[in-house]
Amino acid sequence: MYDMYREIILDHAKNRRNWGLLPNPDFDHQEHNPLCGDQLRLTLHIDENGVIQEVGWEGDGCAISQASASMLGEELIGKTLEEAKSITKQDIFDMLGIPLSANRVKCALLSLKVLNVGAYGQGFWEIREDEEDE
Amino acid sequence: MPESNHAFPYDIEAVRADFPVLHQEHHDGVPLVFLDNAASSQRPNQVIDAIADYYRYHHANVHRGIHKLSEEATAAYEGARKKIRRFINAASKREVIFTRGTTESINLVAYTWGRANLGVGDVLLTTEMEHHSNIVPWQILAQEKGFTIRYVPVLPDGTLDFEAYARLLRDEPVKLVAVVHASNVLGTINPIADMARMAHEVGALILVDGAQSTPHMPVDVQALDVDFYAFSGHKMIGPTGIGILYGKRDILEAMPPWLGGGDMIARVTLEGSTWNDLPYKFEAGTPSIAPAIGLGAAVDYLSSIGMEKVHEHERIITAYALDRLSEVPGITVYGPQDVANRGAVASFTMEGIHAHDIAQILDAEGVAVRAGHHCAMPLHDKLCVAATARASFYLYNTLQEVDALIEALYKAKKAFAL
Ligand SMILES: Cc1ncc(COP(=O)(O)O)c(C=O)c1O
Numbered sequence: 256m257y258d259m260y261r262e263i264i265l266d267h268a269k270n271r272r273n274w275g276l277l278p279n280p281d282f283d284h285q286e287h288n289p290l291c292g293d294q295l296r297l298t299l300h301i302d303e304n305g306v307i308q309e310v311g312w313e314g315d316g317c318a319i320s321q322a323s324a325s326m327l328g329e330e331l332i333g334k335t336l337e338e339a340k341s342i343t344k345q346d347i348f349d350m351l352g353i354p355l356s357a358n359r360v361k362c363a364l365l366s367l368k369v370l371n372v373g374a375y376g377q378g379f380w381e382i383r384e385d386e387e388d389e
Numbered sequence: 390m391p392e393s394n395h396a397f398p399y400d401i402e403a404v405r406a407d408f409p410v411l412h413q414e415h416h417d418g419v420p421l422v423f424l425d426n427a428a429s430s431q432r433p434n435q436v437i438d439a440i441a442d443y444y445r446y447h448h449a450n451v452h453r454g455i456h457k458l459s460e461e462a463t464a465a466y467e468g469a470r471k472k473i474r475r476f477i478n479a480a481s482k483r484e485v486i487f488t489r490g491t492t493e494s495i496n497l498v499a500y501t502w503g504r505a506n507l508g509v510g511d512v513l514l515t516t517e518m519e520h521h522s523n524i525v526p527w528q529i530l531a532q533e534k535g536f537t538i539r540y541v542p543v544l545p546d547g548t549l550d551f552e553a554y555a556r557l558l559r560d561e562p563v564k565l566v567a568v569v570h571a572s573n574v575l576g577t578i579n580p581i582a583d584m585a586r587m588a589h590e591v592g593a594l595i596l597v598d599g600a601q602s603t604p605h606m607p608v609d610v611q612a613l614d615v616d617f618y619a620f621s622g623h624k625m626i627g628p629t630g631i632g633i634l635y636g637k638r639d640i641l642e643a644m645p646p647w648l649g650g651g652d653m654i655a656r657v658t659l660e661g662s663t664w665n666d667l668p669y670k671f672e673a674g675t676p677s678i679a680p681a682i683g684l685g686a687a688v689d690y691l692s693s694i695g696m697e698k699v700h701e702h703e704r705i706i707t708a709y710a711l712d713r714l715s716e717v718p719g720i721t722v723y724g725p726q727d728v729a730n731r732g733a734v735a736s737f738t739m740e741g742i743h744a745h746d747i748a749q750i751l752d753a754e755g756v757a758v759r760a761g762h763h764c765a766m767p768l769h770d771k772l773c774v775a776a777t778a779r780a781s782f783y784l785y786n787t788l789q790e791v792d793a794l795i796e797a798l799y800k801a802k803k804a805f806a807l
Pocket of ligand 1: 427428490491492493522572573598600621764
């Protein structure tokens, strides 16, 4: 269990990379986890070629959710939003690199939820029929 | 401070022996320390056996058959009602309605009494320390009926603002006060008898959420002079899926029924129906027979120890827990510090570690606590914290288990390099 709190997780949770919301963001979305009250807001600056130049986020939650947001933020910089679409749940688990009990999976995936719900909801990504179940 | 469990008013090892779930390893070699009793308690063999015995030898539907088994089932079900009447000192067993739990009991009042009596221009007065089950049903009904909901503020020491309570009663057209007896987050025990008297003085009724009080202290609904009192079986060593709504008889008589169906009617014709007598008017359909019988056994168990003693045990263990928690650097405990007016819960935050991470590390040490908003989001907003960790105690918890909690908290600090 203590594996869950590996140094890298605690490092990201304590020194959250790209902390703070961006002014005039091109992407701005917030989600929360109704079960535990964790919340996360993600803002992005995207250039004319669709490349994510800057990431800024703020949130409140456990070490797992904060580390996940911090790591995902780093991952996003330099990618296009379209490329970011291919980031899967498994990618997040691999990034964290820790065993997660079932009740913590939602904490780990809150960051990806903000990205996905925001990108689909604000029309950056098109919803295709075959994706609706995901 | 108590040195040992001998300070308790009953033999705690004998009580522990009755609860099989407590005697397991949580993980390999790590004993279970169960401190999540405010969410749901554990059950003794006496309750488990009562349910098993009922299903093995006595089950049939109640209030219907004239055969032997149905009579046995009915006698056991109604016997449980009588035990519960005595436990809360209701004037009549007709005032004791079986529901699914506190949540359903409050909804029953909202959808029957509330729908008939609350309208535009009326005020329902509740508080900032309520569980969602005493807020949301009223919000739903207010949308339909157009009445206003006002909230009595919580003061920084975790008690209710009584000046505001008195003022709101005086200045607003309050028809119902809906208040929690013991807070599931702060532990605050509200002075219900006084609050009821003040409500009645302005002609309002009072509904009390007794989910966290009934399991832990003597409750006398007549002495409190409350109009409605709601509680759940599963928090008082009884089964899930069963709870009680107590209501004063004349008020219940005047209320329209809620769910319609079998058992709740006197006569049905195609043109219309008339309602059964209390309490059956509010018990439509086949009830939760076995859970009711299990709750009867739970009440027997608690009564055999005595609720005064259960309460005394909790004051001792809560005082010890508050004392030991105050030793741990970085910990903030919420709620009143005086255990005379405080239930057996300790909600806290720790600087530098989120409540979920605390709960996760405690779990690895065998200590089960809850983390989150404990179904009281408005209260957490007021406290300006998104989540707290909560240790909650019951009649089988020992001082050594408090020590295990404290040791585990130090391990959490270490894991987080604090
Ligand atoms: C103060 C309080 N009220 C109401 C409830 C709801 O009880 P139940 O879920 O059994 O209906 C709870 C339990 O969580 C509680 O602690």
